[in-house]
Amino acid sequence: MNSMSDFRIPGITIYRLGMYARSLERFLQEGRDLISSEELARACGVNPAQLRKDLSYFGQFGVRGVGYSAQTLLKSIRRILGTDREWPMVLAGVGHLGHALLSYEILTRRGFKFVAAFDVDPAKIGKVVNDIYVYAMEQLPYIVREHRVEIGVIATPCDAAQEVADSFIREGIKGIVNFAPTSIKHPPNVVVEQSDMTILFDKIAYYLLRLD
Amino acid sequence: MNSMSDFRIPGITIYRLGMYARSLERFLQEGRDLISSEELARACGVNPAQLRKDLSYFGQFGVRGVGYSAQTLLKSIRRILGTDREWPMVLAGVGHLGHALLSYEILTRRGFKFVAAFDVDPAKIGKVVNDIYVYAMEQLPYIVREHRVEIGVIATPCDAAQEVADSFIREGIKGIVNFAPTSIKHPPNVVVEQSDMTILFDKIAYYLLRLD
DNA sequence: TGGTGTGAACCGCTTCACAGCT
DNA sequence: AGCTGTGAAGCGGTTCACACCA
Numbered sequence: 001m002n003s004m005s006d007f008r009i010p011g012i013t014i015y016r017l018g019m020y021a022r023s024l025e026r027f028l029q030e031g032r033d034l035i036s037s038e039e040l041a042r043a044c045g046v047n048p049a050q051l052r053k054d055l056s057y058f059g060q061f062g063v064r065g066v067g068y069s070a071q072t073l074l075k076s077i078r079r080i081l082g083t084d085r086e087w088p089m090v091l092a093g094v095g096h097l098g099h100a101l102l103s104y105e106i107l108t109r110r111g112f113k114f115v116a117a118f119d120v121d122p123a124k125i126g127k128v129v130n131d132i133y134v135y136a137m138e139q140l141p142y143i144v145r146e147h148r149v150e151i152g153v154i155a156t157p158c159d160a161a162q163e164v165a166d167s168f169i170r171e172g173i174k175g176i177v178n179f180a181p182t183s184i185k186h187p188p189n190v191v192v193e194q195s196d197m198t199i200l201f202d203k204i205a206y207y208l209l210r211l212d
Numbered sequence: 213m214n215s216m217s218d219f220r221i222p223g224i225t226i227y228r229l230g231m232y233a234r235s236l237e238r239f240l241q242e243g244r245d246l247i248s249s250e251e252l253a254r255a256c257g258v259n260p261a262q263l264r265k266d267l268s269y270f271g272q273f274g275v276r277g278v279g280y281s282a283q284t285l286l287k288s289i290r291r292i293l294g295t296d297r298e299w300p301m302v303l304a305g306v307g308h309l310g311h312a313l314l315s316y317e318i319l320t321r322r323g324f325k326f327v328a329a330f331d332v333d334p335a336k337i338g339k340v341v342n343d344i345y346v347y348a349m350e351q352l353p354y355i356v357r358e359h360r361v362e363i364g365v366i367a368t369p370c371d372a373a374q375e376v377a378d379s380f381i382r383e384g385i386k387g388i389v390n391f392a393p394t395s396i397k398h399p400p401n402v403v404v405e406q407s408d409m410t411i412l413f414d415k416i417a418y419y420l421l422r423l424d
Numbered sequence: 425t426g427g428t429g430t431g432a433a434c435c436g437c438t439t440c441a442c443a444g445c446t
Numbered sequence: 447a448g449c450t451g452t453g454a455a456g457c458g459g460t461t462c463a464c465a466c467c468a
Contacts, residue, residue: 018411064445082417100308175416191419193412199230200405204387205294207403
């Protein structure tokens with residue numbers, strides 16, 4: 001397997017690519033550049049062979065007997081992930097979590113930029129959060145077209161999530177990140193990533209009950 | 213396999229148990245009780261055989277030829293997960309995300325209660341967010357002992373996360389939920405769940421690039 | 425009849441082990 | 447000599463298919 005855009009690559013490999021990128025950024029900040037699969041893998045809590053296999057789906061990025069250049073590898077991973085460019089996004093739901101997302105600087109630094117936010121609450125519409133204007137949902141079509149938005153983020157309460165997702169999809173948004181603790185139905189030509197925080201706590205409770 | 217607390221249960225099964233619980237709550241809200249594995253599985257976006265297999269690790273909860281009682285099944289899952297009781301928690305990092313967590317009502321409803329928050333910023337110490345007092349980190353040992361805290365939540369910037377985790381562990385906290393986008397090193401008798409939002413966006417970018 | 429419970433087949437990710445380069 | 451790249455083996459989770467039972 002060799003070039004980008006290949007078919008049978010595990011989703012979890014893509015996830016780990018993101019971890020590697022985050023870790024490489026940290027190494028570079030510390031002024032390091034040469035790094036072995038051993039070291040990078042340990043920093044990410046994975047097996048070194050895993051890391052090398054993950055990379056091998058996309059090409060060869062290291063030097064045998066030496067290791068990887070953090071700089072070069074990071075650039076390659078960003079190219080693979082598509083985080084070497086900007087992604088305009090919209091947010092639905094300007095509650096506490098929505099606020100946090102609008103202010104999450106690490107997203108902006110990686111090219112993920114909110115161009116507008118939406119809410120149904122008249123008290124919130126017209127406000128500006130971290131330079132981002134809050135619109136009524138009715139304005140969605142206009143904004144999406146105007147800014148060529150490709151990613152929609154859902155931070156609404158549970159019971160509004162599907163409806164918002166449907167609106168996003170109707171306007172041609174093809175990528176959705178859903179923070180509402182409910183699973184979203186969607187056609188196969190739309191990609192959805194779920195993040196249900198509440199379930200993390202359930203898992204912790206389960207394992208705490210069974211420690212030792 | 214039969215009783216609770218068994219050895220070889222996939223972590224992802226525990227995760228799905230949380231999804232099932234969330235979904236069952238919704239069915240009950242709508243006044244439904246009888247539900248088939250087919251229907252519940254579809255609501256969660258999984259295969260019905262998967263759902264039945266997940267449950268079979270813990271016992272038999274349905275009636276052949278009929279289905280499951282949502283009420284009864286939910287109670288059973290809560291018992292398994294340990295979400296049929298209260299879990300006192302502390303939060304480290306009262307930024308935007310920390311605020312969101314302190315105000316996240318769905319956690320409270322499921323028994324996960326913050327008893328205190330911590331920050332290093334003197335401007336934040338002494339404030340009260342959603343009835344929860346913000347302390348200096350130095351107060352951690354006292355609070356943990358006083359409230360028998362078993363879960364610590366990290367919502368600090370990346371570079372403080374490991375240090376906070378170490379403090380948690382030193383005070384005897386055995387369960388950690390980490391929202392900082394970095395992986396936490398920890399001894400095997402401490403359970404850690406990571407939630408790195410930034411990687412969700414990376415995944416979306418990757419798949420958007422390759423749609424069609 | 426109809427839907428659960430589950431052994432067994434299947435599939436896909438992980439890990440190993442070593443060839444291949446520098 | 448040392449570390450990457452990778453075929454192949456290993457392993458664990460998913461799905462099938464049907465026995466079982468209300």
